[in-house]
Amino acid sequence: MQRPTVRAVLTRCAALLVLTVTGCAVTEPDRDTERPSTPGGVTAQAGSATSVHVMWDRSTDNKAVVGYEVYEKGAKVRTVTGTRHMVDIDRLTPSTAYTFTVRARDAAGNLSAPSGAAAVTTPAPTPDDRTAPSAPAKLRGRVEGTGAVSLSWARAADDTAVTSYDIYQEDSRIHSVPGAATTARVSGLRPGTVYTFTVRARDAAENSSGDSNALDLTTASGPGEGPSTAPADLEATAVRKAGVRGIDLRWTPPRAGGGGEIREHQLFLNGRPVTTIVWGTTPPTGTATYHFTVSEPPGTRYSIKLRAKLPDGKWGDFSAQRTVVTR
Secondary structure, eight states: OOOOOOHHHHHHHHHHHHHHHHOOOOOOOOOOOOOOOOOOOOEEEEEETEEEEOOOOOOOOOOOOEEEEEETTTEEEEEEEOOEEEEEEEETTTOOOEEEEEEEETOOOOOOOOOOOEEEOOOOOOOOOOOOOOOOEEEEEEEHHHTTTEEEOOOOSSSSOOOEEEETTTTTEEEEEETTTTEEEEEEOTOOEEEEEEEEEETTTEEEEEHHHHEEEOOOOOTTTOOOOOOEEEEEEEEEEEEEEEEEEEEEEOOOOOTOOOOOOEEETTTEEEEEEEEHHHHHHSSSEEEEEEOOOOOOOEEEEEEOOOOOOHHHEEEEEEEEOOO
């Protein structure tokens, strides 16, 4: 029998190798090349002689927007996460014109087209101004569905001029509007959640007023959601008993539903849990009260809120936050 030549054997092996490689080839998944939509509604408001507050509307993407890049005349100056749609640009020059644009970015690194430009001029400095504006008064508001509220307040006074109003949710500044405005709309809120708003006035020298009155607003529940599980009507009062400083609390526990009982509440001071309030006997059915002592010196400011442990073992929503100063 005739044996194949060496050349024939090599030819057959090469063909087999080609078939093997072709059959095992791995198809790469489609790469995300779609750009996010261009951010709209970009505004820029001078908050002081050296800072500007930039805001924009959220962009959309076929997967998810993970960040926004803020540019000043084409140069990137800030980057924020995809959950934010506002930022303060600091360390600017007084009496100077600036132009800001915003681009959205997705996880694949695709950038949207630049937004429309928002122009702003920082005011002149007032280095000798050390007088803060008066606190805004008569803060009012209304809920707009499941994710937004509208606020209004009485104008503050200042020895020079109020350049902006800063809106705070609990202890965080979440929005700013020009000094000529006395209204604001805050969006991006969660359904069925209680929010505590205050407003402060600010002048060109960065002097900030005290807080306005606090305003509690609860957004509407989403489809299929039950009533709020947050403790209601929280009151916090600084007291001094036998020379010992303390704080008295009063509130209405949430309704447990299904015949269950609310037996525990968790107390938060300045954003941190400090104790769990537990009733050893039958828990109160109406107003609940609690007293605790504090060791810090008079004039110490505390932010206080509560949440209840529900009968299913999960923690419910937070109450409105209260601020109290020890005496």
